[in-house]
Amino acid sequence: MLDIKLLRGNPGVVREALNKRGSDLDLNPFLNLEEKRREKLAVVEQLKNRRNVVSEEIGRLKREGNEAADMVAEMRQVSQNIKELDDELRDIEAELQGFLLTIPNVPHETVPVGRDAQDNVEVYRHGEPGSPGFAVKPHWEVGESFDILDFERGSKVSGARFTFYKGAGARLERAVINFMLDLHITEHGYVEVLPPYMVNSGSMLGTGQLPKFAEDMFKVEGTDYYLIPTAEVPVTNLYSGEILDGSRLTISHCAYSACFRAEAGAAGRDTRGLIRQHQFNKVELVKFTRPEDSYEEHEKLTWHAQRVLQVLEIPYRVVCLSTGDMGFSSAKTYDIEVWMPSYNDYKEISSCSNFEDFQARRANIRFKDGKEKPRFVHTLNGSGLAVGRTVAAILENCQQEDGSVKIPGPLVRYMGGMEKIG
RNA sequence: GGAGAGAUGGCCGAGUGGAUGAAGGCGCACGCCUGGAAAGCGUGUGAACGGGAAACCGUUUCGCGAGUUCGAAUCUCGCUCUCUCCGCCA
Numbered sequence: 001m002l003d004i005k006l007l008r009g010n011p012g013v014v015r016e017a018l019n020k021r022g023s024d025l026d027l028n029p030f031l032n033l034e035e036k037r038r039e040k041l042a043v044v045e046q047l048k049n050r051r052n053v054v055s056e057e058i059g060r061l062k063r064e065g066n067e068a069a070d071m072v073a074e075m076r077q078v079s080q081n082i083k084e085l086d087d088e089l090r091d092i093e094a095e096l097q098g099f100l101l102t103i104p105n106v107p108h109e110t111v112p113v114g115r116d117a118q119d120n121v122e123v124y125r126h127g128e129p130g131s132p133g134f135a136v137k138p139h140w141e142v143g144e145s146f147d148i149l150d151f152e153r154g155s156k157v158s159g160a161r162f163t164f165y166k167g168a169g170a171r172l173e174r175a176v177i178n179f180m181l182d183l184h185i186t187e188h189g190y191v192e193v194l195p196p197y198m199v200n201s202g203s204m205l206g207t208g209q210l211p212k213f214a215e216d217m218f219k220v221e222g223t224d225y226y227l228i229p230t231a232e233v234p235v236t237n238l239y240s241g242e243i244l245d246g247s248r249l250t251i252s253h254c255a256y257s258a259c260f261r262a263e264a265g266a267a268g269r270d271t272r273g274l275i276r277q278h279q280f281n282k283v284e285l286v287k288f289t290r291p292e293d294s295y296e297e298h299e300k301l302t303w304h305a306q307r308v309l310q311v312l313e314i315p316y317r318v319v320c321l322s323t324g325d326m327g328f329s330s331a332k333t334y335d336i337e338v339w340m341p342s343y344n345d346y347k348e349i350s351s352c353s354n355f356e357d358f359q360a361r362r363a364n365i366r367f368k369d370g371k372e373k374p375r376f377v378h379t380l381n382g383s384g385l386a387v388g389r390t391v392a393a394i395l396e397n398c399q400q401e402d403g404s405v406k407i408p409g410p411l412v413r414y415m416g417g418m419e420k421i422g
Numbered sequence: 423g424g425a426g427a428g429a430u431g432g433c434c435g436a437g438u439g440g441a442u443g444a445a446g447g448c449g450c451a452c453g454c455c456u457g458g459a460a461a462g463c464g465u466g467u468g469a470a471c472g473g474g475a476a477a478c479c480g481u482u483u484c485g486c487g488a489g490u491u492c493g494a495a496u497c498u499c500g501c502u503c504u505c506u507c508c509g510c511c512a
Contacts, residue, residue: 041472045481052481055493059440068492075492243432243469374469 001100001362008034017106020113020323030099037092044085051078101211105358107323108295108332114322120335121322126306127315129339130397138342139395140273142405143169146422149274160271161263161278168421172394172407173281175414176387177256180283180308184384188304190254190285195234197258198225203237206363208329208355215264218278227260231284232381239288239365244377246369250297251288254384256281274388275340275347281387285352287380288365294354294378295332302334302352305384309349312390312408314397315339317346331356334382338389341396349389352382395421 007014011027018025054075061068112121143149148169154162165173184190201224204210209217209229218227228234235255244251259282270276285304289297302318309316321333330353337346357376360366366374398406404422407415
């Protein structure tokens with residue numbers, strides 16, 4: 001959510017930001033309504049002042065044993081007027097709020113301006129896609145041939161885009177989760193959190209999934225609970241409504257969770273394998289920073305996510321998303337893309353974003369130093385990493401000529417000493 | 423699921439419908455005292471919104487939402503959450 005004062009005082013900045021994102025939202029109805037709100041507010045506050053002053057006077061008179069019938073009559077009328085104005089104001093504020101919640105964040109000045117993913121800019125590349133001299137099998141074939149992934153039974157038991165992991169496959173998924181968590185906890189200084197997988201609508205509003213993206217999520221029928229699409233939601237909302245002690249910042253959390261996505265509008269894309277599932281595992285990194293620190297922390301966080309692939313020795317690249325490809329809440333996003341032989345291309349495995357105060361304003365997360373006024377924190381997050389996609393990348397990038405898969409060194413101890421699959 | 427108790431400022435904790443943004447305490451900040459510290463003493467200490475260059479002024483805020491009233495932390499109703507006991511369960 002943007003600062004209403006920014007919109008009021010500097011609508012040009014917001015219009016320009018919207019244009020960069022390819023949105024043609026008209027701000028004028030909003031600005032007119034906001035003007036109306038302030039006019040009515042001034043009137044009703046004056047009436048309330050009158051009521052407060054006179055009511056106090058009535059109290060004084062009664063205590064002294066005097067009558068005040070005419071004043072009481074007047075105040076009855078004033079209270080009636082206040083009530084009507086308050087009702088009108090509440091409607092206006094609800095409308096303003098609804099509008100405000102649908103305006104995307106303003107992109108940072110360093111973000112490349114562009115229409116879509118075509119305009120993303122590669123900023124870093126690590127390792128080179130191997131040319132193994134044999135035909136690398138896609139991970140879904142590897143998974144089925146060694147009976148470690150079972151897509152058909154996943155469909156039978158649940159439906160499309162659900163998968164069973166079995167044997168060494170299940171263990172590999174678990175090994176990757178533990179390896180990632182340990183790396184971030186011990187080497188990067190994150191504090192681990194294991195969050196709820198269902199959250200209420202207020203939390204979804206706080207991080208920006210609601211109100212615009214309800215169709216992307218699973219809702220638990222008959223309740224106010226949603227299955228989380230990412231641990232970002234519960235972990236960012238961990239401090240919602242709180243005023244944090246400034247000396248505690250930067251706060252860094254990492255969290256493993258299952259993630260649930262309806263994948264509305266993704267029909268026909270990535271239909272095979274582990275790439276696009278309704279339920280998948282992810283290790284998430286979340287930071288709460290002072291405003292002046294967030295861009296430095298954004299670089300750090302993105303680096304921490306990359307470390308996973310560096311240590312596993314899997315090729316990847318980092319791209320800075322253009323204004324047209326960025327998510328609704330983000331001010332700047334780097335995607336980390338892992339080399340995926342089955343696609344003969346790089347495939348997104350992490351998305352690291354700085355939201356500045358956009359989420360903090362929605363979720364009301366502030367900090368304070370001593371006697372200063374509270375300020376909104378900046379929130380950041382990134383996958384560190386998507387676990388299913390990492391497993392897929394291992395099954396393909398670490399494939400040997402005989403079709404077996406060599407377990408990357410750092411994972412061997414998490415696999416109980418197992419060095420290869422197949 | 424049943425029965426009961428509760429929700430007040432950063433924390434604890436008072437609060438007969440009018441003088442209470444809210445006693446008292448803790449914490450915190452500043453000052454005095456001290457060679458320095460502790461103790462002691464004094465002063466100050468929430469947030470949001472609106473107006474104002476500022477000083478400051480106004481409005482709102484005692485879990486949330488309705489209601490009664492000239493006036494609600496205080497009375498009524500609904501909801502949420504927390505705690506205790508019983509049942510069930512991992």
